[in-house]
Amino acid sequence: MVKEMPSRDQVQVEETWNLVDLFKTEDDFEVALKEIEITSSEFNKRFKGSIQIASDVGEALHEYTKIYEKIVPAGAFASLSLSTDQTNTDAQMRASKFGSLSAKVSSQLSFLNSELVELPDNIIEEAISKFPTHQLYLEKLLKKKKYQLHPEVEKTLAAYSASFGAPYKLYDTTKMLDISFDNFEVNGQEYPLSYVSFENDWEAESDPEKRRAAFDAFSKKLREYQHTTAKTYDMHLQMEKTTSDLRGYSSIYDYLLFNQDVDRSLYNRQIDLISKELAPHMRRYAKLLQKEHGLDKMTFADLKVSLDPEFEPKISVEESKKYIDDALSVMGEEYIDMVNRAYDERWIDFPQNVGKSTGAFCSSPYGSHPYILISWSSRMNEVFVLAHELGHAGHFYYANKEQNIFNARPSLYFIEAPSTMNEMLVANHLLKNSDDPKFKRWVISSIVARTYYHNFVTHLLEAAYQRKVYDRIDKGLNVNAQILNDYKRSVLEEFWGDTVEITEGAELTWMRQPHYYMGLYPYTYSAGLTISTQVSKRILEEGQTAVDEWTEVLKAGGTKSPIELAQMAGVDITTDEPLKDTIAYIGSLIDELESLTEEINQNA
Template sequence: MAETLKKRNEVPEELKWDTSRIYKTNEDCMEALHECTKISFEIEEKYKGKLTNGKAINDCLAEYEKFLILVDYVSNYTSLNVSVDFTDAELQRIDSIATNEYMEAFSRLSFIESEISDAPKEVLEQALETATIAKNYLKDILRAKPHRQSAETEAALVALNEVFRAPYRMYEQTKLADMKFPDFEVKGEKHPLGYSLFEDNYEYEKDTDVRRAAFTAFSSKLRDYMYTTAAEYGATVRTEKILSKLGKYDSVFDYLLFDQKVTRGMYDRQIDLIMEKLAPHMRKYARLLKKANGLDKMTYADLKIALDPEYDPKVTIEESKKYILDGLSIMGADYQDMLKEAYEKRWIDFAQNVGKSTGGFCASPYRKGSFILLSWNERMSDVFTLAHELGHAGHFKACGDAQNYYNNNVSTYVVEAPSTINELLMAEYLKETNKDDKRFRRWVLSAQIANTYYHNFVTHLLEAAYQREVYKLVDQGEAVPAEKLNEIFRGVLEKFWGEDVELTEGCELTWMRQPHYYMGLYSYCYSASLTIATQVMKRIRSLGAPAVEDWKKTLAAGSTVDPIEFAKMAGVDITTDAALIDTIEYIGGIIDEIESLMD
């Protein structure tokens, strides 16, 4: 049973990531912050009102890149430190000071994009022709030109960026600092409860009474903050609608999809096809879970349990290293070196402590390695999570090594492909190394469904389906109070799970748990990326080394390609339904094989 969480200062250093790889001390970070401000004044004095020819534009962008890299380091350093302990007021103070100062600098430099966008056509053509590092950046400015405001308005919008981010900050504070969960009791025994304890432990708990009681207690506390969270989320979506109107977009969807460089059709296809064609397969999986666990009924609180609860291999952090290195060996020697460095140089925050962000993520400051957050519970599922986040690390190492800072970002539509393919490669490795053990094979197959595909094709996809309905209302100028959000989320669950899953009271509050809603249209990108990853994995299994090399070149492409070109480089066509339908059939095939191995 899970123990009461430790405070951050009680956690051993070896379980924490090492942010000194960015800056040794807070003082060093503040010094870099002041350097950012200094550079911004120098650029303003040297170039404002003078971006009248291609040379001036490119010289300015070369200096601006140095500023952007410094901000990347400062913002990551302060926000990463906060993310592992939202109860530390001093870390919050430093992060707030840093954010305010570099956002002022961004506002000061907003003239760069405005002047470039307003420059005569011949000047822009000259800048593009002679650009050495910022060609794609210039193309993006031109692409956004129809949606730009006046220079004064753009500067004001940049200055207000921290205000626009405030609802997300308040959401994180509400969730990670304000919510205090009381113990809950089952058969006379008390159990501690917290956000990460519930999401990382109790959702997977073998004891049905404890698991369901934990869900009830957790939901009860969520409900106490329902109106606050709805207000925070409502402020976010209303802000996005206002910004879409200011930018002269046809809808809030067009505004949010613009930077992803995908069409509304690609977005809708992902949601509609999965809701229709994957639902029958997942209902079958729910029935298998019920049968395997001998449940009286299948409830929403039971969906995360193991298919074989008595067969749940425990894995220490040290043991995970061999799994990771062996399972991802197909990626080659350079990739192996990166994986070893992640363990040796403390890229990973394994700790469980009070105030730490839930879930997992990977932040990758430019050419500084990565910072991976997760909470280690000694489950094999943690190995899959770690492989996933190391996929992000490998992606941005490849981008960083091959590209300048301007070309280092990628569309969120594909950003989860390098992470989810690592989970698939791990599963293939485990199946290969235990060919004759049918129980182990069934366990690996069920782990693929319960972890990789459930997380990306179900959890996040249902969020995306809910999110789409919210934005439809926002686009029409309607309000989205807490009761409406509950109604929408429950409706999505009913549509997907049908009569095979009893929707436990509190299921409708699941919308309160996900930070992705504060990141635009991000949730659907998980299934979009995993569609690409599944097809690439199948290609690697079929073609071997040539497919691996294609994939590694794709990883290094950064933002020099859009999502369709990214997939094409890796040998996948995402311009039609075919790749998604094939992936759904692949998931169905796994579930069918699980059923055949049930005995």
């Protein structure tokens, strides 16, 4: 049974992350903020109006880089401390203080890009040849040149940067502070409910009465906040549309895909192909769940249940370390050392507590080590989640060491490849180590339910819904709760057909996902998993050669486009083949689940 959530001061300190590695004391953080403010002001006085020749460009970018290397850890400290307890007023004020400073500093520094794009191309080319560490930054700037606005407009927009981030903060505040879930009742017994307990426990509860009752109670409470949440989201969308129009992009899609360094055809292909070709496989999986659980009907509330919940082992934080070490050992000694340090040096925040952000994420502040947030439920599938976040950690552990702060981060299109790669390595390791049909079925169902369902279905359906929203916004229209509910329901019904009943409340799923405030992010999960599926097959077949090539990809950071990074790993994403092959692979996993289930039932 799910227990009442403890407050942050009641959790075990050794299971929390250690932010002291960023700043030892609050005073140190305050000193850093003051230093950022002073150095930014000095930078403005020294360089504004004075960048004339290539050597000026190199000198200015060198100093600019040093400022950003101070801003990043301060921003991480503010956001990470808030993410573990959004009820903490000190953390709220700290985050607000950093946001205000960040807006002020951005305004002071905005002149740099404005003046650089006004320089003759030959001076920029000379600067690139003289200062190769700044090549990528300058090349990206030249690509953005036609979308750059008047310097005073850029300065004003930068000054409002904290306000532009307000809808996301408002969404988070509503979600984590204002929404308080009531207990729900089944057969006279009351059970506690929260965002974290629903997504980590009740969604996967094996008892259908409790699972469906939790879903109904959860949806009922969400519905009370649908209009505020929709208005918040619409504010965000209208700001994106206005920015797109002001800068002269042909569409909001061109604006949002620009920094991903991919064209719209790759975006549309990912959504269209999966929606069409994966749906039949996933409907078979839904029918298998329904049959094995003896359900009268398959509803949306039943889709996250484990195929064999009685077999799924419970696992402690300490036990997870051995599984992950064994599975990721193929990546080599340095990589495993990073994983062990993550546990030993408290880079990971494990507890479930009131006010903690939902889901899981990895933050990798430049100049420090990565930090991972997860709400440990003791379910074995959390090993896949943790491996996923350690994939992000490993990626930036390498990239931040090898590249400068502006070269380390790759396109959003590629960002989920290293994370989903680790999920595949965990799955491959578990499959290699047992011939027991029940264990094999559990592993394969975990791959389907956790790795592929989450990344190829949940996020893909978010992307399909998001595309409907942006099609509307691009026409100059607004959205409200009813429109968003209708869009979400239509996407779910189209994918699941008559196999799954899209029960009342399923249409509110759009309210649960912060990714909508991060541009065209949801589709990149399936894009990354397409790449990692192909590379994990190479690692299984070719061993060290494929591992070495993948390590070089991680080290490259953002110095190459997603197409080039995939090519380095032996995958050609300019064609449909990797995606079609991945969908076929998912189909083969479901084939195997069906045959293993038949074998198990015959021997029962």
